[in-house]
Amino acid sequence: MERNHTKNNNHSFQNERILTPKKFLFVSFESLSGDLAWQVKKEGHEVKVFIKSPENKDVYDGFLEKVDNWKKFIKWADVIVFDDVGFGSEADSLRSKGKLVVGGSRYTDKLEEDREFGQNEMKRVGMSNLPHWDFDDFDSAIDFIKKNPGSYVFKPSGTVSSDQKGILFLGQDEDGKDIIEILEQNKKVWARKIRKFQLQKMAVGVEVAVGAFFNGKDFALPLNINFEHKKLFPGDIGPYTGEMGTLMYWSPPNEIFNSTLLKIKEDLVKSGYVGYIDINCIANAKGIYPLEFTARFGYPTISIQMEGVIEPWGDFLYRLAKHEAIEFKTKRGFQIGVVVAVPPFPYEDKKETFIYKDLSIIFKKQNLEGVHLGDVKLIHNVWVIAGDSGYVLVITASGSTVEETRRQVYARLKTILIQNMYYRTDIGFKWFSDSDRLQTWGYLH
Numbered sequence: 001m002e003r004n005h006t007k008n009n010n011h012s013f014q015n016e017r018i019l020t021p022k023k024f025l026f027v028s029f030e031s032l033s034g035d036l037a038w039q040v041k042k043e044g045h046e047v048k049v050f051i052k053s054p055e056n057k058d059v060y061d062g063f064l065e066k067v068d069n070w071k072k073f074i075k076w077a078d079v080i081v082f083d084d085v086g087f088g089s090e091a092d093s094l095r096s097k098g099k100l101v102v103g104g105s106r107y108t109d110k111l112e113e114d115r116e117f118g119q120n121e122m123k124r125v126g127m128s129n130l131p132h133w134d135f136d137d138f139d140s141a142i143d144f145i146k147k148n149p150g151s152y153v154f155k156p157s158g159t160v161s162s163d164q165k166g167i168l169f170l171g172q173d174e175d176g177k178d179i180i181e182i183l184e185q186n187k188k189v190w191a192r193k194i195r196k197f198q199l200q201k202m203a204v205g206v207e208v209a210v211g212a213f214f215n216g217k218d219f220a221l222p223l224n225i226n227f228e229h230k231k232l233f234p235g236d237i238g239p240y241t242g243e244m245g246t247l248m249y250w251s252p253p254n255e256i257f258n259s260t261l262l263k264i265k266e267d268l269v270k271s272g273y274v275g276y277i278d279i280n281c282i283a284n285a286k287g288i289y290p291l292e293f294t295a296r297f298g299y300p301t302i303s304i305q306m307e308g309v310i311e312p313w314g315d316f317l318y319r320l321a322k323h324e325a326i327e328f329k330t331k332r333g334f335q336i337g338v339v340v341a342v343p344p345f346p347y348e349d350k351k352e353t354f355i356y357k358d359l360s361i362i363f364k365k366q367n368l369e370g371v372h373l374g375d376v377k378l379i380h381n382v383w384v385i386a387g388d389s390g391y392v393l394v395i396t397a398s399g400s401t402v403e404e405t406r407r408q409v410y411a412r413l414k415t416i417l418i419q420n421m422y423y424r425t426d427i428g429f430k431w432f433s434d435s436d437r438l439q440t441w442g443y444l445h
Helices: 034-042 088-096 106-113 115-124 138-147 177-191 261-271 301-308 313-321 350-356 402-413 431-440
Strands: 023-028 046-051 065-067 079-082 100-102 132-135 152-156 197-201 206-214 223-233 237-251 275-284 287-294 334-341 371-373 376-379 382-385 391-399
Touching: 023 034, 034 046, 034 301, 034 313, 034 371, 079 088, 079 313, 088 100, 088 106, 100 313, 106 115, 106 261, 106 287, 115 261, 115 287, 132 138, 138 177, 138 197, 152 177, 206 261, 206 313, 206 431, 223 275, 223 301, 237 301, 261 275, 275 301, 275 431, 301 334, 301 371, 301 391, 334 402, 391 402
Parallel strands: 023 046, 023 079, 046 065, 079 100
Antiparallel strands: 132 197, 152 197, 206 223, 206 275, 223 237, 237 334, 275 287, 334 391, 371 391, 376 382
16 A cells, blocks of 8 residues: 555554544534534534434434534534535535545545446546446336346436435346346336436445545555445345445455555545545455445444544544544454334335334443444433434444354344334344455455
8 A cells, every 4th residue: 555654754643642622513414423423522522513404403412512504613613524425515615725624525425426427437547347338218228138138237327316326226137137127117217216327237246345534645544344234134135225234344455445445545635535435346256346435434334433443533533634644543353333223214204203203212221332323312311213214323342253243232232122123133144254255365365
């Protein structure tokens, strides 16, 4: 890995601490980063939070101080944290004026939101792309598959909303007949929702992501290697949810990083990006194929990273925004996080939201170790469900082995009681086969 990294210019947390509390302003479209903001607050910093969504206005009540207009607090803040894509223009503007900002840029927003652009960038910098074809009408795509039989993945492209990301179909038939049938049956409905879409050649292998925090100049070490579980039910059954849980560990640079994320470094520098960036990949014996960028904190990724990072997060975010070449200390072994949800998650349903809103969360043990905020609030010292998403908690654990970590996280889950709560029971289970294959192919060394 290319780094200007010597004992003289490396600012590690061990060598230097921030002596005075800082002022942090977290800016969010939805209620995403409250868990991180709460951690920064608990470390002694001043924290204010802005949430744009009216449906999420009560989320974090009792935990955090919220403001109605974040722009009024720009001068107040030492560090401004944007927790989602879509703030790139504001982040670029504030950085140009000398503000310390953790968050996106116009360039990185486009990397994530525009799949076609993101994959073209991957190809431009020398990553090994899977063949893909872009379409703006369904009949042309159906005709293409008939002339080019094979297994394909169907996904919306162009500028993709978070809702559309769930419209995804992985073909299983070697001749593509299942994709053809799906397109034929749904083209009238999808044509009203999806202007552009992509067929990507199916690759079978291990789905693995590599991520890193970027300080505007270079990647901070160690890297994060993670395995997401996106579908609602155990065994990868059901609808895509965004994320139901993740297994991760921290790593020095490896082949997955060198062949993907490292290649975009100079473009991140040019864009001024500061924050976490991740590339999800399919790896097999033939190669490592990047699928898509996540140019922001991941959820529940950031909460699970909080389980594994043993440095103060306020210090870390401050130094990241100052473009300091940093390393940070992490636990050895593995971390797992499991999302705890209630209806209507992963859908929107006002009637279901009304039923579950303000219900109490009962902790059978007073110890809240490994408990992270989802859409919750604090009323008379009682945790209750807030917002409208049904995304309630993230429960995390660490261990020296994956099996030990799984035992710990599911033991913690058994101490929580919420009416009709649900979660996946198999987070991390595939590691035992996936790690063997990745090691055999030489990607984790």
